[in-house]
């Protein structure tokens with residue numbers, strides 16, 4: 671948990687899958703971090719009011735459900751993953767990967 675910036679993101683890679691972890695005023699969120707537009711790292715985007723903006727072309731995604739917010743185009747939504755906090759550890763449920771991510 672301490673490794674996560676306040677109001678920002680961090681990229682972790684699990685089995686070649688990019689996972690963006692975000693600590694916000696609304697809680698901690700995990701989403702697929704590869705932008706569906708052109709593959710930028712969403713974990714480097716600015717976060718405001720629970721929304722991350724892609725650092726390249728500024729597409730916006732809601733962290734709570736991964737919804738793409740700039741058009742009615744659900745095909746651009748990103749996956750989200752349940753996050754559990756145990757003390758200083760962050761556990762992310764990744765359904766396609768048998769292991770969880772742990773940050774200490």
Ligand code: FES
Nearest residue numbers: 705707708724727
């Ligand atoms: S790469 Fe993310 S909006 Fe273009």
